[in-house]
Amino acid sequence: MLSASDYAAIWLTLKLAGVTTIILLLIGTPLAWWLARTRSRWKGLIGAVVALPLVLPPTVIGFYLLVLMGPEGSIGQFTQWAGLGLLPFTFGGLVVASVIYSLPFVVQPIQNAFETLGDQPLEAAATLGARPLDTFFTVALPLARPGVLTATVLGFAHTVGEFGVVLMIGGNIPDKTRVVSVQLYDHVEALEYVEAHWLAGGLVLFSFLVLAALYTLNPGQSSRR
Amino acid sequence: MSIEARFQLAYPGFTLDVDLCLPSRGITAIFGRSGSGKTTLLRAIAGLERVLRGRLVFEGEVWQDVNFFLPTHRRALGYVFQEANLFPHLSVQANLAYGKKRRRSQSDLEPIVELLGISHLLGRMPERLSGGERQRVAIARALLANPRLLLMDEPLAALDAERRNEILPYLESLHDELKIPVLYVSHAADEVARLADHLVVLEGGRVVAAGPLAATLASADLPIRFGEDAGVVLVARVAERDPRWHLARLVLAGGTALWVRDDGHPVGKTLRVRVLARDVSLAHKANEPSESSILNRLRVTVRELRPDSHPALALALLEADGQPLLARLTRRSAAEMKLEPGIMAWAQVKAVAVLG
16 A cells, blocks of 8 residues: 555645646746747747757756756856755756656647637637737637647646656655655665555556546547647 | 728739728728739738738728838727638627627627527527528627728628528618728629629729729729629619519619519619620610510610620620610621710610619
8 A cells, every 4th residue: 555655755746746737837828829829930949949858868858957956057056146045856946847848748739729720710809809918818718728728637747757857856855856756766676566556556547547538528639639 | 082091012923002092981892803902902901911011091090101000909990701700619699799898889789680680699609500690690790899990801702602692681781771881802793783882993903993883883994804794783763663564663863764673662762773784785776665575775875885805795885864884795796886986876775683
């Protein structure tokens, strides 16, 4: 069965994934809107940067973030200057790393949804007197809802499943940075296979339920992808 | 004259170069083939297309000028798209309310919904409407936002003949009820003849004719562009109904009379009739009624003879008591009859379409 430290890891994982998903939706939605609508020549470059975490090994991201957020790194210098201390091996550091690592999983579905929207509904709204921000909230966002739902689920699930970045940035501190995937690793290292089964099986079940819910509730979006 | 529109736009394969002064009442049809720039012109007036070199003044209010561009949402206009373009996530009722709320419009829902016959659809979602119903809801939505200018981009083009005929009567009643100017883009001559008061003809992004409908239809080299549909639209009053033969006598502005099928319009009503050039022939002598089946014979003066779309044909521009008329005939007939400007002749009108 699950031990107290397993429960602590699960709670920490859910907290990390929740906070990360909320932050990602807040910055990912405007970013996706910009990528979907802009004619700027920077679009390709920004799009490539957003997609980088899809192809880079998590350890690469973790390594650079560790360097950047360390005492000598630019982010580290800034956080020290701002009185926040250093981010590596803290929950805050994990959140920053997770946001970067899961960014494409949130931005791309929303961007797709905004792109399939086309100009027509937005033009109709403009001719009816709606300001651009009004149009965004009352027409674009509701029509992109399937994409936003997909993004939320993928962002959350992907954060739950991360391991490499966490290990590089967070280490393995109980209640602060020891998430489920790290806890599972510890169990296996200690040859505690029964405990490992509980956690691993739990993760499989969780991921399956999330995806099943997504594809059942959101049939249009899943068939288009 | 109070809509001033000047736009210049050029990119490979397409130019738009117009300088128009449009009336602030009635329906102005913007007519042209696809690719003539009519939709681009309409979108530029709406502010949906940003034409860098342009000037647009609506009833003294500048909407666009050098270094000034009023965004679409701040222009008091209504726009009816070719595809109704309703918001798919909102019910008909919420679609109608969308613009009304944002423009703080005081327009009553009832009369407009009634006029367009959509009161039974209010609770439905757009996906559950037919093409014709969608377009009627779109027109109502545009009107409820209290526009001072209504722009319609081929609102019937995406519909089949049956749906078109379902909507045309609504558009005609709009024509009688609306106090605001309407710009109506179309490539269908029959819609233009039925609905328009003024006509702007575009070709290759340029204005080739503009003015009141009847005069413009008959003027310049325009009829050729209408091809088989070349003809004139005249306004007439029902003067008499003959119950024995089920005919009605219509009187044109100049006093000329035309007998047409009695469609039940009351005496005194003003109607719009269309006479196609191919239904008018010319003769030097008026046949006696016993000699010909043609009911309408008008004394006309030949004003001009013009080449037509085919080298065998010619178009004669005629005048009957000040009213323009077109006749299509072969050039051989014209030569044998020695037709030339100033000559008097009899026009035999084979068919008159009453447009209502």
